[in-house]
Amino acid sequence: MRLKLLLTGNELMTGDTVDSNSAMIATMCMDKGIQVSYKATVSDDLAQLISEIERISQTADVLIVNGGLGPTSDDLTSEALASVLDSPLQFHQGALAHLNQWCAERNYELSDANKKQALLPECVELVANTVGSAVGFKALFNGCLIICTPGVPSELDIMLKEQILPEISARLSSDIQPKRVRFRIFGFGESNLQQQITESFPDWPNEVELGFRASLPLLEVKLKVDLASHHALLELWKNKIKALLGDHIVTEDARPIAQVVVELLSKKAQKVTFAESCTGGKIASLLTEISGSSKVFEAGFVTYSNTIKVNMLGVSEADINRDGAVSEAVVRQMLGGALKKSGADVGVAVSGVAGPNGGTGEKPVGTVWLAWGREGNISAREFYFPTGRAIFQKIVSALALDLIRRELIGSVEQPAYFVSRQSK
Amino acid sequence: MRLKLLLTGNELMTGDTVDSNSAMIATMCMDKGIQVSYKATVSDDLAQLISEIERISQTADVLIVNGGLGPTSDDLTSEALASVLDSPLQFHQGALAHLNQWCAERNYELSDANKKQALLPECVELVANTVGSAVGFKALFNGCLIICTPGVPSELDIMLKEQILPEISARLSSDIQPKRVRFRIFGFGESNLQQQITESFPDWPNEVELGFRASLPLLEVKLKVDLASHHALLELWKNKIKALLGDHIVTEDARPIAQVVVELLSKKAQKVTFAESCTGGKIASLLTEISGSSKVFEAGFVTYSNTIKVNMLGVSEADINRDGAVSEAVVRQMLGGALKKSGADVGVAVSGVAGPNGGTGEKPVGTVWLAWGREGNISAREFYFPTGRAIFQKIVSALALDLIRRELIGSVEQPAYFVSRQSK
Numbered sequence: 001m002r003l004k005l006l007l008t009g010n011e012l013m014t015g016d017t018v019d020s021n022s023a024m025i026a027t028m029c030m031d032k033g034i035q036v037s038y039k040a041t042v043s044d045d046l047a048q049l050i051s052e053i054e055r056i057s058q059t060a061d062v063l064i065v066n067g068g069l070g071p072t073s074d075d076l077t078s079e080a081l082a083s084v085l086d087s088p089l090q091f092h093q094g095a096l097a098h099l100n101q102w103c104a105e106r107n108y109e110l111s112d113a114n115k116k117q118a119l120l121p122e123c124v125e126l127v128a129n130t131v132g133s134a135v136g137f138k139a140l141f142n143g144c145l146i147i148c149t150p151g152v153p154s155e156l157d158i159m160l161k162e163q164i165l166p167e168i169s170a171r172l173s174s175d176i177q178p179k180r181v182r183f184r185i186f187g188f189g190e191s192n193l194q195q196q197i198t199e200s201f202p203d204w205p206n207e208v209e210l211g212f213r214a215s216l217p218l219l220e221v222k223l224k225v226d227l228a229s230h231h232a233l234l235e236l237w238k239n240k241i242k243a244l245l246g247d248h249i250v251t252e253d254a255r256p257i258a259q260v261v262v263e264l265l266s267k268k269a270q271k272v273t274f275a276e277s278c279t280g281g282k283i284a285s286l287l288t289e290i291s292g293s294s295k296v297f298e299a300g301f302v303t304y305s306n307t308i309k310v311n312m313l314g315v316s317e318a319d320i321n322r323d324g325a326v327s328e329a330v331v332r333q334m335l336g337g338a339l340k341k342s343g344a345d346v347g348v349a350v351s352g353v354a355g356p357n358g359g360t361g362e363k364p365v366g367t368v369w370l371a372w373g374r375e376g377n378i379s380a381r382e383f384y385f386p387t388g389r390a391i392f393q394k395i396v397s398a399l400a401l402d403l404i405r406r407e408l409i410g411s412v413e414q415p416a417y418f419v420s421r422q423s424k
Numbered sequence: 425m426r427l428k429l430l431l432t433g434n435e436l437m438t439g440d441t442v443d444s445n446s447a448m449i450a451t452m453c454m455d456k457g458i459q460v461s462y463k464a465t466v467s468d469d470l471a472q473l474i475s476e477i478e479r480i481s482q483t484a485d486v487l488i489v490n491g492g493l494g495p496t497s498d499d500l501t502s503e504a505l506a507s508v509l510d511s512p513l514q515f516h517q518g519a520l521a522h523l524n525q526w527c528a529e530r531n532y533e534l535s536d537a538n539k540k541q542a543l544l545p546e547c548v549e550l551v552a553n554t555v556g557s558a559v560g561f562k563a564l565f566n567g568c569l570i571i572c573t574p575g576v577p578s579e580l581d582i583m584l585k586e587q588i589l590p591e592i593s594a595r596l597s598s599d600i601q602p603k604r605v606r607f608r609i610f611g612f613g614e615s616n617l618q619q620q621i622t623e624s625f626p627d628w629p630n631e632v633e634l635g636f637r638a639s640l641p642l643l644e645v646k647l648k649v650d651l652a653s654h655h656a657l658l659e660l661w662k663n664k665i666k667a668l669l670g671d672h673i674v675t676e677d678a679r680p681i682a683q684v685v686v687e688l689l690s691k692k693a694q695k696v697t698f699a700e701s702c703t704g705g706k707i708a709s710l711l712t713e714i715s716g717s718s719k720v721f722e723a724g725f726v727t728y729s730n731t732i733k734v735n736m737l738g739v740s741e742a743d744i745n746r747d748g749a750v751s752e753a754v755v756r757q758m759l760g761g762a763l764k765k766s767g768a769d770v771g772v773a774v775s776g777v778a779g780p781n782g783g784t785g786e787k788p789v790g791t792v793w794l795a796w797g798r799e800g801n802i803s804a805r806e807f808y809f810p811t812g813r814a815i816f817q818k819i820v821s822a823l824a825l826d827l828i829r830r831e832l833i834g835s836v837e838q839p840a841y842f843v844s845r846q847s848k
Contacts, residue, residue, distance in 0.1 A: 036439075
């Protein structure tokens, strides 16, 4: 199936808005086995919209037009389609009914501007918008199905899932029934994991497409087959990959690590604490972005200076002087102090050299010590991420949460944390 | 000038990569007064690349092709351009010299794959890449200047600034000398600010284009003129806007608030501390993302529960019971405790209802109290941001840093913080 996109919006042409809608459409369609083969983007210009709809529809089976459905005068998609279809604009009764209901639910008056959103080419069919005011609409033109969709991402998202994907999937031949599974994992780099899979599975089948997508700090692993007769094969290789990756799999959906940790803690009715030096509050911040975190988190300690490590967490000044702040002794004592002061069940402490300054020959920028665990059962390990300050803080914060996750699921395997030395 | 873009890359068509390059190109060109009028995106497909270059160049003065310059077999831009120009591929001596030097500087062997990056249409001119291995190149085709650029954003960025923008700006007629100024401000919403400007300046001149760009938590204000003869007018209205916005202007460049705060603290050799409840470590995290923050920040307190507010910061349990944790008395005591425990000169304390749960009739979701200042001189104020958890935390963290910024610059004006009640 030849699926093409046409995006419209002045803000897309000036650079004020980065187009994420087309990636959303492409990702969802890929999951259904349909690849977007072309996209064009134009400003809110009627002549350009008309000529692009005419041109692109000539070589497409489906053309999704995105944007230009709003109430303002620069929203021109309906007018452009009316011209292409040679079908006059008129108030569509279904669209008016939708607008009336949408306004009634919000106690709004239906304004003339909003009413304009019901002015559609006579011959179109509606595509329902269950969350916003702008209805979608569609029509056949020279054998190409043209579907006009709203630019608001949340409205596009739901319209794709509820209406458009089922409709265009039904146009695929019955043998083609793509299926895709995904894992989000922590602890492997893309090339490293690719090599492991190649080495572990020299007999990887051609029918199962393997893909990766780096979304720092996680790595997404994707397996895909196109035919219904290969679904069993997908299941088989999914399980082989699951066995290989083990507890490195954080989720099989899109939840961040912090949410997984909050859910595990809630289930066990336990509390967590953090003693942060080089991450400067980021670990606590990631956890408290999750709604419901107040049930599992009471206190975090951002101890950036040595004096504060001593005064706030009771770290031994002599140990700092002997081993330095980035050391096993110090992170163990930071965690011990944090657990005691907060009364939390489990915790993690971090001290490292985020850079760009502060590195030494023995402890270069990127060196970090983490301690994790519970009172009387604290582990510690040194890591090295010479990646630049921002990525260092991102990886180390995710690592801290992942260590808590592994503690909570009682993982006994050795994590492949990109890494070197260990101590327990 | 008709400037058009052609982007190539399989990752752009599958949705794995969101295209930010075209927004970068558009923004930089807009600053020079040139608007991108069209863009098309294709996968790494030779036939499609050829036909799109031919088609788009017919209606463009400048066509920037982005992507497809790498060393792998799906990098096809050079081959496509050779076909369009009917100019055979050959090793370009200048490009080979660049690759040899690039490899020598890194102690790499020049591989065959890398050498492919010097295989260019005979008739092109190089566009230097001062940071990466892939040279750019350009050629005239039927009066359209076609410029091929690398997909790596950092390389594109430098190539635009150093080579492409000067070249295409020089093509503008001599009278056209666009000039743009920008401010990044905190404390106004877009529509609110627009209204203020309209009311304050009913005589706003047509020659000065006014634009806004919301980049939460800041709002960017842009003024632009197109002609050299209007540069003085721009200067005049820039100063009027500066007078209107006053200390709401955080920067005239792209530094985040946290960096401005770190620089102000460094200059004054003062230290800051944070006592965070509903922001959960985000304020500290924003500050410590800035390199050099260790000189101005020693300790942060994430006191999520009431017990910890009492134990860690010495907040009165009786006051919590009487006024609730989200109250003036509590944030004042949180800040007092944090200043005392950390020894910092200045600080801010935050307690609020981030939601989605935990709101009451008196203190609905979005209510937040902030206290800021120095020992013996603490101010406090209540705010209300019913925006959803993520945006609430983002705005409140920025607000906390902005209050510190105002304290450090000794601001005496009343900030327009979207807002209601006050206490001092």
